[in-house]
Amino acid sequence: MRVLTLNPGSSSVKAALVVDGTAVGWSAWETNGSTVDERTIADAVGRWREVDAVAVRFVHGGSRREPALVDEELLDALERLGRFAPLHQPQSVAIARAARNVYRATPVVACFDTAFHVDLPEAAAHYPLPREWTRQGRLRRYGFHGLSCQYVARRAVAMLDLDPAVARLVCCHLGAGVSVTAIHGGRGVDTSMGFTPLEGPAMATRSGTVDPGLLLYVMEAASMSPAGMADALYRRSGLAGMSGTSGDLREVRAAVKAGEPDAVLALEVYLHRLRREIGGVAMSLPRLDAIVFTGGVAEHCPELVERLADGLRLLGIVVDPARCAGTGDRVISPDGVSVASMVLMAREDLELARGAERTLTHARTG
Numbered sequence: 113m114r115v116l117t118l119n120p121g122s123s124s125v126k127a128a129l130v131v132d133g134t135a136v137g138w139s140a141w142e143t144n145g146s147t148v149d150e151r152t153i154a155d156a157v158g159r160w161r162e163v164d165a166v167a168v169r170f171v172h173g174g175s176r177r178e179p180a181l182v183d184e185e186l187l188d189a190l191e192r193l194g195r196f197a198p199l200h201q202p203q204s205v206a207i208a209r210a211a212r213n214v215y216r217a218t219p220v221v222a223c224f225d226t227a228f229h230v231d232l233p234e235a236a237a238h239y240p241l242p243r244e245w246t247r248q249g250r251l252r253r254y255g256f257h258g259l260s261c262q263y264v265a266r267r268a269v270a271m272l273d274l275d276p277a278v279a280r281l282v283c284c285h286l287g288a289g290v291s292v293t294a295i296h297g298g299r300g301v302d303t304s305m306g307f308t309p310l311e312g313p314a315m316a317t318r319s320g321t322v323d324p325g326l327l328l329y330v331m332e333a334a335s336m337s338p339a340g341m342a343d344a345l346y347r348r349s350g351l352a353g354m355s356g357t358s359g360d361l362r363e364v365r366a367a368v369k370a371g372e373p374d375a376v377l378a379l380e381v382y383l384h385r386l387r388r389e390i391g392g393v394a395m396s397l398p399r400l401d402a403i404v405f406t407g408g409v410a411e412h413c414p415e416l417v418e419r420l421a422d423g424l425r426l427l428g429i430v431v432d433p434a435r436c437a438g439t440g441d442r443v444i445s446p447d448g449v450s451v452a453s454m455v456l457m458a459r460e461d462l463e464l465a466r467g468a469e470r471t472l473t474h475a476r477t478g
């Protein structure tokens with residue numbers, strides 16, 4: 113089956129053509145946090161025309177467990193979740209609508225980041241808030257980057273020859289969005305992103321977790337509206353806010369090299385908070401077989417992975433600088449250590465294609 117996969121991230125839109133489970137072509141457009149324009153949508157959606165299905169990544173699927181065939185009713189429901197993932201969901205809706213217009217007779221399938229985390233244990237998913245808020249089960253932790261986690265779980269187990277039923281992994285997704293997830297036997301057991309993709313470590317432009325008391329104080333003291341606060345937390349915080357750059361790690365590192373103190377501190381905070389979250393989610397595992405670094409930062413910046421891992425020795429994590437500096441999917445720990453460390457390319461495209469194939473087979477066979 114030929115599947116056009118479309119992956120709107122917070123700093124990019126990626127398209128890939130996957131034929132019978134193998135990607136045969138890729139394209140990417142950098143958007144750097146701005147709303148994806150009509151031209152990029154048209155280019156991405158029309159990138160390959162001879163296809164049997166189009167699969168679109170939606171970070172938020174609510175409590176949906178499985179990918180779903182897109183129709184107007186589903187798109188309306190997914191659009192209503194846009195306020196909970198404003199850097200992603202509106203772009204996915206626009207891309208899916210454009211795909212439906214272009215490929216009239218071709219099925220469009222929505223695949224959800226949240227689906228991987230649907231069975232998070234209650235202790236990890238539940239917020240310590242008044243029970244009248246949480247009783248309906250909507251104000252809870254959803255988790256994101258699920259397509260990436262799903263791929264990592266399969267690929268790491270295969271590369272390390274682990275028993276998939278018990279493998280204990282931490283997936284550290286380092287893109288413009290950043291999250292860490294503990295995976296036990298292929299299931300997510302804790303994850304750093306929560307009700308929205310704002311929670312967790314500091315990200316390119318997102319704050320990650322901040323004392324809610326500080327936010328309450330600023331909203332009151334500066335008479336800030338919820339929309340103003342959302343703009344600050346989603347678009348003007350993280351590496352961007354701390355360093356005064358765009359938040360792209362390439363720019364932050366250039367500023368660090370130039371000796372700019374705000375950038376130096378920003379990178380230290382970024383690494384500190386990441387290690388703290390990794391330590392936090394790892395506590396949901398009985399022991400650790402492997403930690404996997406994935407996403408644009410892990411793929412392109414091995415120096416940062418090495419520096420990050422250097423502060424994770426308490427978990428038994430040790431990396432070999434020569435292996436770290438390599439390319440492609442690889443083990444970066446020395447031989448004989450008890451916890452393997454790996455860098456894997458984020459292959460959400462392959463998960464999107466699998467989701468589309470599964471959905472269409474199911475639709476055909478009833």
Ligand SMILES: Nc1ncnc2c1ncn2[C@@H]1O[C@H](COP(=O)(O)OP(=O)(O)O)[C@@H](O)[C@H]1O
Binds near residue numbers: 124288407408413
């Ligand atoms: N050569 C590079 N060196 C350091 N960081 C890079 C490099 N190329 C890309 N990145 C980082 O990867 C991030 C994008 O990650 P990616 O996972 O592709 O994006 P998205 O979150 O949009 O899906 C950028 O914000 C940038 O910080």
Ligand SMILES: CC(=O)OP(=O)(O)O
Binds near residue numbers: 122256257290
């Ligand atoms: C969920 C999320 O933040 O995704 P991305 O890193 O692709 O922006």
Ligand SMILES: [Mg+2]
Binds near residue numbers: 121122287288
């Ligand atoms: Mg991404």
